[in-house]
Amino acid sequence: MEYQLQNSVYARTMATDGLTRKGQATRDRIVQAASQLMLEQGVARTTIEDIQAAAGVSPSQLYHYFPGKDALVLAVVDHQAGQVMGVQHQGLNGLDDFEGLGNWRDLMIGILAKVQCVGGCPLGSLASDLSEADPVARVQLANAFESWEALLRNGLERMRDRGELAEHADPGELAVALLAAVQGGLLLSQIRRDPAPLRVAVNTMIEHLRSLSSAGGVR
Amino acid sequence: MEYQLQNSVYARTMATDGLTRKGQATRDRIVQAASQLMLEQGVARTTIEDIQAAAGVSPSQLYHYFPGKDALVLAVVDHQAGQVMGVQHQGLNGLDDFEGLGNWRDLMIGILAKVQCVGGCPLGSLASDLSEADPVARVQLANAFESWEALLRNGLERMRDRGELAEHADPGELAVALLAAVQGGLLLSQIRRDPAPLRVAVNTMIEHLRSLSSAGGVR
DNA sequence: CGAAAAATGGAGTATCAACTCCAAAATTCT
């Protein structure tokens, strides 16, 4: 089963209907191009002209689908949230043991290596870029991280219910710590151009969870 | 003893001499203003004019001290690295037990709360902002993180030598994980405007270290 | 088919942002 954003903030914010199939395709092409460029060079450094060229559209087309750059940025945030949550859903869906946790880690490291650590986390980069510049985007990103955290928390709760984690383990706090390890690890990996920091950060958190397993971890 | 950057990359890169006392003051004012603005709104969104206004200098003054924006950005990176390392040195200097680790955590949380989570980590924000846009700045930031990591590693090694950590604990990996927890926690705190994520992320890592204490942690 | 709606092409504009230039004032040094 493919993951899908059921309640796109953007869809709620902005009319997506009244668009023909061709129109949808053009709009998608714009969002796609904008997302990649903004991930690679930052939001402010990405010009409308860059996006036009990459998407192969004219100015009038872009402004036909988006009132301005700000609106396009929100669409990009939405798109990247969907992408990231798709991967996380894939990696965390039905997670209930340490093997699943290892697969999730490997999934992320694989993706990071594939892009050679360029861009870091699409959500994390946008968050850092937009937190102080665009209050609307900040809230939207905060919600995306909330969902991500919930996904982790649910998985950890399943592990606890299943007896893989001790009773006194706090899935809520552990989810936050795990998410922070991922984000911090990705940032360090991005700046060092080396997947190792992400791997070490996540592995260390997994080790911590093991020490909280009902068995008491390896001693 | 006050912490001081002994080998400023900028100092090595750029002549700082031939400057009169007044000149130094003006230059410092520019770097100071640029650092704050770039932290608050990002590098690309901060205009030279913004900086001129905030520092109270004319265009010719700014270009008298810096060949262009890129050079100023490098000076800002250098300045922020010095600021952050100053705090970290203060928090980690002579660290050799869990009490010190708690003080270090409280120091960071206190600073974060003081600015109401705006801007996040000066180094982390610059790293995310410049990693893909400015290769020179990226290397400079990578070096700063390297120093930070070394500071952590040294502290953890002292703890291990002192018997606070088990023999098999790996200070190198734990330092990376701790740094990632700080960075990830700061990012989440910035986007949620709440110091809790940083606190939880760091506390979880400290808990992990406790589970690696020779005593075997609280059970 | 044919009218209405949607999509597109492309030239054009107004503003902003980085940077330049040169003369004048302040400071340093002998």
Added chain:
DNA sequence: AGAATTTTGGAGTTGATACTCCATTTTTCG
């Protein structure tokens, strides 16, 4: 003091960038 050097003021230039406008083509739908 006085020459050399550093610092400063501020108008001006060049190019980039977000956005507009309107005519034309394409698609939808009764």
